[in-house]
Amino acid sequence: MNPVLEKTWRDPPGVVGMLSSINHKTIALRYLITAFAFFVLAGLAAALMRLQLAKPENTLVGPDLYNQLFTMHGTTMMFLFAVPVLLAMGVYLVPLMVGARSIAFPRMNAFSYWVFLAGGVMLWVAFFFDAGADTGWFSYPPLAGPEHSPGKRVDFWAQMITFSELSALLVAIEIIATVFKMRAPGMTLSRMPLFVWAMLVTAFMVLFAMPAVMFASSALIMDRLVGTHFYNYAEGGDPVLWQHLFWFFGHPEVYLIFIPGLGFISAIIATFARRPIYGYPAMVLALIATAFLGFGLWVHHMFAAQLPELGKSFFTAASMLIALPTAIQIFCWIATLWTGRIELRTPLLYVLAFFFILVAGGLTGIVVASVPLDLQLHDTYFVVAHLHYVLIGGAVFPLFGAWFYWFPKFTGRMMNERLGKWQFWLFFVGFNVAFFPMHQLGMEGMPRRVYTYGEAMGWGTLNFVATVGAVTIALSMLLFVINVFTSYRRGVPAAENPWRAATLEWAVASPPPAYNFDRQPVVRSREPLWELKDEIAENVSGLAEKSREVLITTVVDAFPDHRLPFPKPTIWPFVSAMAVTALFIGSIFTPWAVLWGAIPLAIAVTLWFWPKAEETKENLALEKRP
Amino acid sequence: MKQDMFAAAGPHAERIVELWWVTFGICAVVFAAVLIAFLLALRKGMAGSAVAARPYVPVAAALAVSTVLLVVLMLLSFGTDRALAKLAGEDPLKIEIIAHRWWWEARYQDPDPARSFTTANELHIPVGRAIELTLKADDVIHSFWVPNLGGKRDLIPGRTATLRLQAEQAGTYRGQCAEFCGVQHAKMGLVVYASDDYESWAQAQRASAAEPKTDEQKRGRELFVTGTCAMCHAIQGTAAHGRRAPDLTHFASRKTLAAGAVPNTPGYLAGWIIDPHSIKPGVNMPAHATLSASDLQALVAYLGTLK
Numbered sequence: 001m002n003p004v005l006e007k008t009w010r011d012p013p014g015v016v017g018m019l020s021s022i023n024h025k026t027i028a029l030r031y032l033i034t035a036f037a038f039f040v041l042a043g044l045a046a047a048l049m050r051l052q053l054a055k056p057e058n059t060l061v062g063p064d065l066y067n068q069l070f071t072m073h074g075t076t077m078m079f080l081f082a083v084p085v086l087l088a089m090g091v092y093l094v095p096l097m098v099g100a101r102s103i104a105f106p107r108m109n110a111f112s113y114w115v116f117l118a119g120g121v122m123l124w125v126a127f128f129f130d131a132g133a134d135t136g137w138f139s140y141p142p143l144a145g146p147e148h149s150p151g152k153r154v155d156f157w158a159q160m161i162t163f164s165e166l167s168a169l170l171v172a173i174e175i176i177a178t179v180f181k182m183r184a185p186g187m188t189l190s191r192m193p194l195f196v197w198a199m200l201v202t203a204f205m206v207l208f209a210m211p212a213v214m215f216a217s218s219a220l221i222m223d224r225l226v227g228t229h230f231y232n233y234a235e236g237g238d239p240v241l242w243q244h245l246f247w248f249f250g251h252p253e254v255y256l257i258f259i260p261g262l263g264f265i266s267a268i269i270a271t272f273a274r275r276p277i278y279g280y281p282a283m284v285l286a287l288i289a290t291a292f293l294g295f296g297l298w299v300h301h302m303f304a305a306q307l308p309e310l311g312k313s314f315f316t317a318a319s320m321l322i323a324l325p326t327a328i329q330i331f332c333w334i335a336t337l338w339t340g341r342i343e344l345r346t347p348l349l350y351v352l353a354f355f356f357i358l359v360a361g362g363l364t365g366i367v368v369a370s371v372p373l374d375l376q377l378h379d380t381y382f383v384v385a386h387l388h389y390v391l392i393g394g395a396v397f398p399l400f401g402a403w404f405y406w407f408p409k410f411t412g413r414m415m416n417e418r419l420g421k422w423q424f425w426l427f428f429v430g431f432n433v434a435f436f437p438m439h440q441l442g443m444e445g446m447p448r449r450v451y452t453y454g455e456a457m458g459w460g461t462l463n464f465v466a467t468v469g470a471v472t473i474a475l476s477m478l479l480f481v482i483n484v485f486t487s488y489r490r491g492v493p494a495a496e497n498p499w500r501a502a503t504l505e506w507a508v509a510s511p512p513p514a515y516n517f518d519r520q521p522v523v524r525s526r527e528p529l530w531e532l533k534d535e536i537a538e539n540v541s542g543l544a545e546k547s548r549e550v551l552i553t554t555v556v557d558a559f560p561d562h563r564l565p566f567p568k569p570t571i572w573p574f575v576s577a578m579a580v581t582a583l584f585i586g587s588i589f590t591p592w593a594v595l596w597g598a599i600p601l602a603i604a605v606t607l608w609f610w611p612k613a614e615e616t617k618e619n620l621a622l623e624k625r626p
Numbered sequence: 627m628k629q630d631m632f633a634a635a636g637p638h639a640e641r642i643v644e645l646w647w648v649t650f651g652i653c654a655v656v657f658a659a660v661l662i663a664f665l666l667a668l669r670k671g672m673a674g675s676a677v678a679a680r681p682y683v684p685v686a687a688a689l690a691v692s693t694v695l696l697v698v699l700m701l702l703s704f705g706t707d708r709a710l711a712k713l714a715g716e717d718p719l720k721i722e723i724i725a726h727r728w729w730w731e732a733r734y735q736d737p738d739p740a741r742s743f744t745t746a747n748e749l750h751i752p753v754g755r756a757i758e759l760t761l762k763a764d765d766v767i768h769s770f771w772v773p774n775l776g777g778k779r780d781l782i783p784g785r786t787a788t789l790r791l792q793a794e795q796a797g798t799y800r801g802q803c804a805e806f807c808g809v810q811h812a813k814m815g816l817v818v819y820a821s822d823d824y825e826s827w828a829q830a831q832r833a834s835a836a837e838p839k840t841d842e843q844k845r846g847r848e849l850f851v852t853g854t855c856a857m858c859h860a861i862q863g864t865a866a867h868g869r870r871a872p873d874l875t876h877f878a879s880r881k882t883l884a885a886g887a888v889p890n891t892p893g894y895l896a897g898w899i900i901d902p903h904s905i906k907p908g909v910n911m912p913a914h915a916t917l918s919a920s921d922l923q924a925l926v927a928y929l930g931t932l933k
Contacts, residue, residue: 063809063907136806142783143766143808148727233784239767240782273671278681304769304804305780306787309711316703320696327692328685330660334667335681342671355664363653366696370703372642372710373649375777376631379769379804445629445773447804450812458628 002518004545009515011569020569022110023514024091024103031088031113035081038120042076045069050470053463056455066451067134072127074137079164080120086260087171090199094175096505097196099184099521101550104177107573112170114577119163126156133157141231141239146224155588161217165210172206175199183558186523193503194283198263201287205256213249226591247298255294261398265351268405269333271501272348273340276527279332286325293322303374312371319369346420350401353428354393361389382442388435408494412510419483426476434469437462502527520551547618565619572608579604629800631773636792637713638776645706715756722760725768725781728810729872729885743831746872747885748817752824753796761787772801772818780805793820809908815886834863835875836931846928849921877932892926
């Protein structure tokens, strides 16, 4: 522990200090906990839906509430859980993995968290006041338009998109800047850990996918509030425009949830197979190929809409071909396991579930990529099964594995492995019991988004089985929460590198100090902690300790480039986020809020960037003449 | 009466089931192969012998096989697509389907306007003759789907689509709206009756509504035409010409009420008129709780004559 550095880099104490903090680890943990709270809420919504569907003609939940429940479930899982939780893992780990003191643009990072929190809270407060969105997480107009969805429900939904997309875009920019300019000297692009590659690719996908949905949702709000006609067919607009814009974001969204999961898997398998992942260049290229192809298959959500047949064939081809990059990675992981020395600890267990669940989900994905098959299966429970196999197998199981794996780094204590294994098996079995029967239900004609079904349809038994599975999943989540709490308080203390892993985050104390690295390491290989055993570790020296200073390196080769003074904690990102919140929420009720709300926002942002004489003096003192 | 893509009753659905089994077979083999390779790798890795193996050849081979299988699946899918497009059929029966929240309007079209007629929620089609559906939507997006006969197609406001189907076996096939369309998306059912005596059914549908016989039935018609019913419903041959709700000219010949929600019996019908929201919450039909018992009885009696 270096007390000088600690004093320089730590966040200020007290309530104001909490609101001012900009340390990437603090912000990331807030993101993780908030996103997990939304995960629980969305899970409870799902549990209610499953109870309603457990038997035919059930009257536990009426149609109006049911429609709100599935909308809140989908919206929350996609926008308020999956994307933020995975980006947050990146916010915590990427700076540590590349050997940096901080994430780039730390104040913007704090701002993005407050915006995300405000948007999510707004959506759920609206739900508890019976203004929960009820047009599905895809909110197709004209159903979501002013005529067929009067009231404020859809406005809250559309504005939540604006909030969460804004925050995701900002985090993406931070991750890209951190990866490209703040890597430890010597960590060339070809020595970056695969997880960092995954987060980099994800960040770029966010950058290209999110603007489409931000435009789409803004246009929807304008249709609803100020009478524009983007989606109004009667005035020359087009409801299908929404579908294109939404799915141009919506399908890459699936992959930007999936790719961090691939990163977790590569990190965890390498550690517990005790060897580097086989085929590093192929793995990196596969991630990039997935991201590229991910933007070329959005129309497979619209096969039943009225589109040219020949055009659909192109999207069938793209949807099937995207299986190849994933196949490459699966084969490389199998090769890694085959040639490794496996230690079957809990994190690895979660990751291995991928090979069963995601492979099944990927194969049903190939089924629905075919136009004729999709025309039968689209919008049925088959698709519900498919998407949960892909998203839970591809992202949620690896995420739990990642949580078990990095928990000692986050908290300084190990998770309980016994409870973890119980949770795993309950989750794994419960998941398959809940979602496997849904394939059959879909083929038997059960459509999605129905609040009830007749007894004569014969769907009762399988639905009951699915509900039993859902309850099992809920139990496994309860075990998880218990495990986190007890381990956090009484878990076995963790050393720096409890798993004997190879990447740089394991070179610092658990939990890491505010400044991450005493001295910034110099990297000579892809597995620095495995290579450095007998050598004296090389370090960067000459960075200021009494003020925040970081080393900026070149994009490709990570040569030291220059020293950069870094910002200090301040309350203004929080105040600016609250001003943005007032503007966004106000504009649901009156367009004038955009005008009047801009004034406090402008003041807050001006004060945020106002230069301080003291800081300028400090920076000038650090300047060196050549 | 199930809706099941495997119980194919026409050439469209049959082609799709054939494609399904081939695709399923290939995918099942791939799944098993990946799982076996994974379990073997796990076993080998757990043994921890850590031989300096060179996995290049098996990885490259697996990738090559995957590529070939994907191309095969893709070509099979394109082939089925083309085969489905070629199943046009001559002299199709033309029906215009207009989806409303939450019911289906079916206009049987004929070059001779006198032979055209309109019905709702229950389609009758001949066996062995191509059907050409013209799909339109009145309010929001819906999706027409009868799995036993073929794939689905969206009905999008402001656009017109066509969907061709054909039944090879006589039978009753259920369908349901497949695109979320609001509160009662769940109860937007549809029944297709494929039979050999389609013509006699169509002939009966072309006739105007039956004349009421008893005094009660006559009072029922009077109530219908002068009350709120006629503002939305039509009965050909009477003054009721509302177009917001199903045409009731041959209402009593239909087997279900409220787009397949409940059977069409006098008891359900009376319940539906008094309080439709207890059967289908959120439906656009208003409740008629103030209707007196005798009026209700008269209305039900009259509607029962509309064979």
